[in-house]
Amino acid sequence: MRCLLFVCLLLGSFPSLALDRFQVEGYTLRNGLQMLLKPGAERGHVAIRLVIGVGIDDFGCAEKELPHLLEHLLFSGIDASGEGGLEERMQALGGEWNAFTSNADTTFVIEAPAKNQRKVLDLLLALLTQTRFDDNAINAAKQVVEREDGGHYSHLQRWLDRQDLGHTASKQLAVELGLKCPERAEVDQLTREQLEKVRKDWYAPNNMTLIVVGDLDRLLPAYLDRTYGALKPIEPTDHLALPQIQASAAHERNLTRGFVGGGAKLHWLVPEPVLEDQHDETFDLLKDYLDWALYRQLRLAHGLSYGPWAEREVFGGVGFMSLNADLERDDVAEAQKVLEELKAGLLKDGLNAETFNRLKQAAIARQAWAVQGNSALADYYWSALGDYEDGRFADPVKELHAVTLAEANKAMRELLLQPGYIRIEKPLLSDDQLLWMIAGLLGLIVLSLAAWRFHRAK
Numbered sequence: 388m389r390c391l392l393f394v395c396l397l398l399g400s401f402p403s404l405a406l407d408r409f410q411v412e413g414y415t416l417r418n419g420l421q422m423l424l425k426p427g428a429e430r431g432h433v434a435i436r437l438v439i440g441v442g443i444d445d446f447g448c449a450e451k452e453l454p455h456l457l458e459h460l461l462f463s464g465i466d467a468s469g470e471g472g473l474e475e476r477m478q479a480l481g482g483e484w485n486a487f488t489s490n491a492d493t494t495f496v497i498e499a500p501a502k503n504q505r506k507v508l509d510l511l512l513a514l515l516t517q518t519r520f521d522d523n524a525i526n527a528a529k530q531v532v533e534r535e536d537g538g539h540y541s542h543l544q545r546w547l548d549r550q551d552l553g554h555t556a557s558k559q560l561a562v563e564l565g566l567k568c569p570e571r572a573e574v575d576q577l578t579r580e581q582l583e584k585v586r587k588d589w590y591a592p593n594n595m596t597l598i599v600v601g602d603l604d605r606l607l608p609a610y611l612d613r614t615y616g617a618l619k620p621i622e623p624t625d626h627l628a629l630p631q632i633q634a635s636a637a638h639e640r641n642l643t644r645g646f647v648g649g650g651a652k653l654h655w656l657v658p659e660p661v662l663e664d665q666h667d668e669t670f671d672l673l674k675d676y677l678d679w680a681l682y683r684q685l686r687l688a689h690g691l692s693y694g695p696w697a698e699r700e701v702f703g704g705v706g707f708m709s710l711n712a713d714l715e716r717d718d719v720a721e722a723q724k725v726l727e728e729l730k731a732g733l734l735k736d737g738l739n740a741e742t743f744n745r746l747k748q749a750a751i752a753r754q755a756w757a758v759q760g761n762s763a764l765a766d767y768y769w770s771a772l773g774d775y776e777d778g779r780f781a782d783p784v785k786e787l788h789a790v791t792l793a794e795a796n797k798a799m800r801e802l803l804l805q806p807g808y809i810r811i812e813k814p815l816l817s818d819d820q821l822l823w824m825i826a827g828l829l830g831l832i833v834l835s836l837a838a839w840r841f842h843r844a845k
């Protein structure tokens with residue numbers, strides 16, 4: 388109760404605290420529900436994020452769609468008026484809601500007028516506690532999820548996936564290395580019992596974080612304690628361990644994309660070595676550096692690629708950096724040479740200090756306007772939950788400042804010294820090859836006709 392009083396006092400002193408976006412009042416209800424309340428700069432509006440600690444990574448290949456399907460099912464309705472009736476209630480409150488299932492969590496995202504914030508939270512609580520779904524609702528949700536995943540998973544699509552034709556280059560590599568399921572997850576075989584079990588095992592207050600940012604109601608803490616505080620905690624389920632690299636993959640491969648065309652894509656992918664300090668900030672800065680180096684070499688100096696790019700991606704428990712370029716099919720070998728020279732130059736001379744500092748300052752400057760408004764702030768807290776400690780989120784500016792040129796150079800060397808994986812995507816045939824094939828076929832027809840006439844004449 389004392390902490391509740393403190394929170395009430397805190398919400399009263401709104402303008403001065405709203406300035407520091409990294410300081411957020413957080414506390415835990417008796418049932419384990421974590422609260423993050425932040426007065427925002429915009430009046431009349433609140434952004435609500437309810438983050439549930441269950442995501443796609445918590446399930447094996449055949450069951451990957453369970454949390455996503457459940458997320459959809461929870462919008463089926465809380466009474467006889469069904470899905471439509473539920474939506475009408477939210478409309479009447481002037482709010483909007485949606486939900487997202489990611490690798491790590493399932494999150495309900497709400498924007499609402501400040502004056503209705505408690506009523507909107509009531510409705511969210513009703514959705515969590517009162518939704519009952521029958522087989523009809525499950526079938527309807529299955530169809531929606533299937534459509535979101537790009538339509539029915541046909542035999543052809545499954546065959547293409549097995550032949551490595553259906554994935555992007557990085558996903559394809561992740562499959563080869565045992566970091567990703569080889570086929571798309573399906574919903575057909577998922578049962579009501581499985582869905583109820585996910586709900587029972589994971590949808591509990593001690594596995595949730597409620598973030599509210601904006602024009603906060605003074606009575607909000609007391610209200611939350613009375614309502615959300617009544618949810619029953621559970622014995623938490625352990626998260627599945629994230630897959631690590633389990634198999635070896637070919638160093639270089641050609642991947643067929645489409646039938647005919649003159650374009651190609653070159654990718655060099657490499658696992659990021661794990662750094663003790665500022666891992667993400669260091670590799671974010673390296674990504675910026677490599678992005679710029681690719682642009683200078685492949686576009687400005689050699690004119691081989693219009694928009695080459697560096698990218699960071701995570702598959703299972705492994706982070707990857709990739710250097711990528713869209714090219715003309717005939718330029719692949721030359722681009723590979725330029726890429727090798729670029730890597731060799733960096734390994735020999737290290738990062739250019741002036742360029743590194745300029746890009747680092749740009750990344751720091753970006754932080755001044757990167758998060759604008761209540762909704763963006765709420766999204767930021769959602770994405771950075773792992774960096775929250777003792778009432779504060781880690782400040783990216785400080786973390787970026789802490790990355791020295793020497794450390795970035797060390798990380799760059801560890802990264803580029805690895806052989807990595809080369810993947811070249813191109814269509815089966817080039818335009819010229821197709822023309823030659825057609826010409827060859829026509830020639831064959833003409834020849835056989837001539838032979839046939841010659842035979843008849845004899």
Ligand SMILES: [Zn+2]
Nearest residue numbers: 455459532535
């Ligand atoms: Zn969905």
